[in-house]
Amino acid sequence: MAANYWSSSQSKYWTFTPSKLSDIRDDLQRQHPKVYEQHPYPDRRHLMIFLRDRLLQLAKRLQFRQQCIATALVYLHRYFITTPMQNVNLYLLTATAFYLASKTEESPHHIRLVAAEARQSWPEFMPGDVARLGEMEFCLISEMRSQLIVWHPYRSLISLKENQDLKLSNDELGLAWSIINDSYMTDLPLTCAPHTIAVIAMFLAVVFLPTAKAAGTLRPLGHDTISNPDNGPFSSLVGRQNISNSFSSVLGNLQMSNHAAAAQNNANYNGKAPAPPPQPFDKEKAIAAAKESEKMQNMIKFLVESGIDLERMIEATQEMIGLYDAWENYSEKSVKDSIARCLKSRGLDS
Incomplete structure (x- = not known):
C-alpha cells in the first residue's frame, strides 16, 4: 500500500479528468x-443508487465495515x-464486489456464505454455482x-474536524459523512482526490445544517464512528427534507470563495491589498447571509488559503447537487425492470 494518496495506484491510474x-x-x-442501442439503461446515477441498495441488502445480515460498501462501489465504477x-x-x-471488498478491507466472509446470501436475496438472478462468483x-x-487498495475521504474529513479554525460540530460532521457516502453514486471517486471530496462534503454540510435542524432530520455520528471510520452505518442525506432549497446558495458561496482566492493571488502578485470580491451572478441574498455567518x-478563509482547485470544487459540488436532483426522480422498480429485461434477453440471468 502506498504511503500517501499521491503515490498510490488510485491517483496514478484510476483518477481522471471529467473530460477524459x-x-x-x-x-x-x-x-x-448494438448493446447500448438494444438495451438502453436508465441514468447512470440511478443505476449506482440501485446497486448501492443491493450491496446494503446483501450486507444486512453479514457483519461488515462501512468502508466495505464504499470500496465495493469504487470497484463497480x-x-x-x-x-x-x-x-x-x-x-x-x-x-x-462485496466479497472482494470485504477481503480488501480486512473483514472477510467465506465465499459460500456470500453466495448463499446473494442467492437468497435475488434468487431469480443469482446463479446457484459458487464457482461463478469465484470466476467473477x-x-x-x-x-x-x-x-485493489482504495483511498477514501473519511479520514480526511476527520482531519478537517480537528482543524480548530473551522470549528466543525458533530452535527456537521455527521451530515458531511452522509454526503461522502452519497458521493459514491457519482463520478467523484474517479475524478477527485479523497481530500477534495471531504472538503466538498464539509462545505455542503455547513450549508445544509440549518435546514436539517429545522426539519429535525439530524442523525449525529456516535463517538465510536468519529474515532474509527470503519464503524457506523452507511447513511445517506437522501430522505431529509428540503435538500434542493438548502443547496440553492452553495454555488454562489463557492464562487465568492473563488473571487476571494483570485483577489488574494492578485494582491500577492502586485503587493497590494486584496480588492473586495465582486457580487456573483444572482445569489446576492445568499452571499449577504454568508458574509454575516462566522462559520x-x-x-x-480555509478554502482560499488551502490552495484547493476551486473551479474543480465548484464543478464537483454541482455534480453532488445534481445527484440529489436526480435522486428525487429515482424509481427502483423502473431500474430493476430495465436490468431484468436485459439479463433475460442476453441470457445473463443464470
Missing part, C-alpha cells in the same frame, strides 16, 4: 453500439470503465489490474 472519463465512456459505447453494464450480470457483479472475482481483479467566513 467522458471520452473513455464514449469510446466504450462506440465499441459496443472501475469495472464499468472497461465493460458495458449490459454485458454483465449486475447482481453477480455486486455480490462479487478473477474477472474483476483482472479488469482492475490487481490494484461561512471561516470556511471561505
